Amino acid sequence: MKTINVDIKDVLSTVSRDDINRLEGEGAEALDKVLNGTGAGSDFLGWVNLPTETTEALLDDIIACADQLRATCDTVVAIGIGGSYLGAKAVIEALSDSFAAYRPGVQGEPKVLFAGQNIGEDYLYELQDYLKDKRFGIIVISKSGTTTEPAIAFRLLKEQLESQLGIEEARKRIVAITDAQRGALRSLATEEGYKTFVIADNVGGRFSVLTPVGLLPIAVVGYDIRALIDGAAEMEKATSEANDQNPSFLYACTRNALYNAGKKTEILVNYNPKLHYFGEWWKQLYGESEGKDHKGIFPAAVDNSTDLHSMGQWIQDGERTIFETVVSVEEQKYDKLIPSDEANLDGLNYIAGKHIDEVNKMAELGTRIAHVDGGVPNILITLPALREKYLGQLIYFFEKACGISGYILGVNPFNQPGVEDYKRNMFALLAKPGYEKETEAIQARLK
Ligand SMILES: O=P(O)(O)OC[C@H]1O[C@H](O)[C@H](O)[C@@H](O)[C@@H]1O
Numbered sequence: 001m002k003t004i005n006v007d008i009k010d011v012l013s014t015v016s017r018d019d020i021n022r023l024e025g026e027g028a029e030a031l032d033k034v035l036n037g038t039g040a041g042s043d044f045l046g047w048v049n050l051p052t053e054t055t056e057a058l059l060d061d062i063i064a065c066a067d068q069l070r071a072t073c074d075t076v077v078a079i080g081i082g083g084s085y086l087g088a089k090a091v092i093e094a095l096s097d098s099f100a101a102y103r104p105g106v107q108g109e110p111k112v113l114f115a116g117q118n119i120g121e122d123y124l125y126e127l128q129d130y131l132k133d134k135r136f137g138i139i140v141i142s143k144s145g146t147t148t149e150p151a152i153a154f155r156l157l158k159e160q161l162e163s164q165l166g167i168e169e170a171r172k173r174i175v176a177i178t179d180a181q182r183g184a185l186r187s188l189a190t191e192e193g194y195k196t197f198v199i200a201d202n203v204g205g206r207f208s209v210l211t212p213v214g215l216l217p218i219a220v221v222g223y224d225i226r227a228l229i230d231g232a233a234e235m236e237k238a239t240s241e242a243n244d245q246n247p248s249f250l251y252a253c254t255r256n257a258l259y260n261a262g263k264k265t266e267i268l269v270n271y272n273p274k275l276h277y278f279g280e281w282w283k284q285l286y287g288e289s290e291g292k293d294h295k296g297i298f299p300a301a302v303d304n305s306t307d308l309h310s311m312g313q314w315i316q317d318g319e320r321t322i323f324e325t326v327v328s329v330e331e332q333k334y335d336k337l338i339p340s341d342e343a344n345l346d347g348l349n350y351i352a353g354k355h356i357d358e359v360n361k362m363a364e365l366g367t368r369i370a371h372v373d374g375g376v377p378n379i380l381i382t383l384p385a386l387r388e389k390y391l392g393q394l395i396y397f398f399e400k401a402c403g404i405s406g407y408i409l410g411v412n413p414f415n416q417p418g419v420e421d422y423k424r425n426m427f428a429l430l431a432k433p434g435y436e437k438e439t440e441a442i443q444a445r446l447k
Pocket residue numbers: 081082083084141142143144145146147150205206288416419
């Protein structure tokens with residue numbers, strides 16, 4: 001079985017095997033909390049057995065719904081933010097042609113666009129303008145059903161779809177994914193009679209990519225969600241014991257040893273532009289899970305070799321408080337060789353005949369050596385290829401490691417109390433009903 005692999009040898013000049021081993025006791029307790037629900041936030045462990053417990057019936061239902069949208073739409077807008085956006089975006093980007101956005105959307109192979117992940121007036125204006133002559137559908141995703149950004153986008157696009165198609169037809173092209181009972185989106189979906197999928201109570205948004213939240217948009221583009229779940233199920237099985245053969249356990253112990261040694265920032269590094277949004281998904285997963293009680297590794301991400309020409313200087317030579325986790329993709333999908341040129345005016349003949357990826361891999365290896373020499377420890381994660389199965393493995397690997405790591409750190413990895421503070425201020429500033437006192441207080445501060 002081909003699988004992802006974690007190699008920690010390039011951290012050993014900063015932390016010793018003993019430093020890592022010393023955390024294995026805490027790591028074993030942390031894994032036990034994740035597996036047996038004995039730690040803080042244990043109401044949110046629904047993701048742990050999700051891959052092996054996902055039913056064929058659910059996958060059939062998601063695929064049938066995706067097929068319906070594929071048959072009727074050339075464009076599907078997935079509306080959502082945070083965990084209701086990043087997982088689908090990450091997987092779709094990782095699997096898609098880099099220029100898919102510039103090819104016309106056709107029925108049967110719709111484009112998935114995203115909305116509700118920002119409050120950009122021009123973004124929404126331009127999206128609506130683009131959709132004017134499109135046969136579009138909507139997947140609206142919000143676990144709470146009350147998040148402001150997707151609610152604004154949905155209000156606009158629902159109105160547009162209804163005016164383009166009529167209310168009855170529009171209802172057939174809208175799918176809502178939300179809580180089983182609670183929230184404004186659930187009430188609205190019931191009222192309108194939309195097709196719905198449920199986000200289980202015990203799966204937090206940032207752990208929801210392997211539920212309909214991620215699976216439906218991914219299936220709409222035409223990717224194999226069964227293979228994604230199969231890969232995750234393999235990793236579920238491979239991460240159940242507290243030993244170094246469990247990659248999530250090894251990664252969680254290693255990153256905490258590095259944190260304890262003063263490495264406060266982790267940079268997720270890729271050498272493949274298709275993994276940019278995977279970095280964004282990972283940042284939410286680790287940032288919201290660990291950044292609390294004034295603790296936690298700061299999760300950052302770079303896309304190399306692009307960012308070697310911008311952030312590379314800082315990483316090589318700046319403050320030595322960082323470590324890197326490199327996600328390396330072994331096999332590429334296509335072959336492309338560097339041609340030979342008789343005049344050789346650009347001086348590139350020394351690499352003529354080589355695969356582009358061979359050059360990329362030497363950039364990667366050269367960078368890893370330079371960074372490790374420069375005092376930046378590196379964890380190396382290899383992924384056999386950008387395919388559904390391995391992405392499923394990688395997703396689950398990071399999720400399981402995140403639960404273990406958060407418990408080793410001593411926080412509740414499954415809440416996010418800190419994100420409410422800005423919302424309270426925003427609602428107060430917008431004079432949302434129910435926030436009268438806060439409105440008065442914040443206005444007084446601004447005088
Ligand atoms: O799915 P929703 O309830 O709309 O939430 C979307 C996102 O927004 C919140 O503010 C949380 O910080 C995230 O964890 C969540 O993924």
